[in-house]
Amino acid sequence: MKFLCDSMFGKLSKMLRMAGYDALYAQSYERFGMVETAVAENRVIITGDDRIILVPRLLFFTREKDPLTQLKITREKFNLTAENAFTRCIFCNTVLEKTAKDSVSGIVPEQVYALFFSFTRCPKCGRIFWHGTHWEKMKIKLKEAGF
Ligand SMILES: [Zn+2]
Incomplete structure (x- = not known):
């Protein structure tokens, strides 16, 4: 869809x-x-x-x-599902790619680098995503919408 x-x-x-x-x-x-x-x-x-x-x-x-x-x-x-949730860049609609932790060193904030192990990158706009507080908030929103 x-x-x-x-x-x-x-x-x-x-x-x-x-x-x-x-x-x-x-x-x-x-x-x-x-x-x-x-x-x-x-x-x-x-x-x-x-x-x-x-x-x-x-x-x-x-x-x-x-x-x-x-x-x-x-x-x-x-009948939408959240099966593929958080696999797409919310800013430019591009499918995200998994990226090695090493490759985001110096790009993401130090605290983030220390705390998180899994990162994705948007191949189009270059934004890096991780499962931080923003992600938690988005998960709650999806839940509230019945996903
Ligand atoms: Zn993007």
Whole structure:
């Protein structure tokens, strides 16, 4: 299941990535381009704009404003799981790669390097991730959304 979140759903797109789903954020898309992309890449457009006309299979319309509730209803609608949670960069949607601890020496804060053994890196934007407090918070959010 792949998604294309329109400009009203920026936070949702990040949370879907957190859960491991391929979710584009359409901030810079023209409406026309958005529909074309959804069809070409078999993505569900999540939108609050009821003027978008698209096959129902590729459209999820909601006026829900709260991002966590958006995540919850999206999970329910598409039977999403957290099977691949934390495998995707929440900033740029790229699949993360495992990286050796040695390779992040001097890049991550010293305390982090001392405390953690497992790191992943985004091959596109270069960000390094580990299972720290931020990760704990994200896990709680996923739980709250029913994952
Ligand atoms: Zn990235």
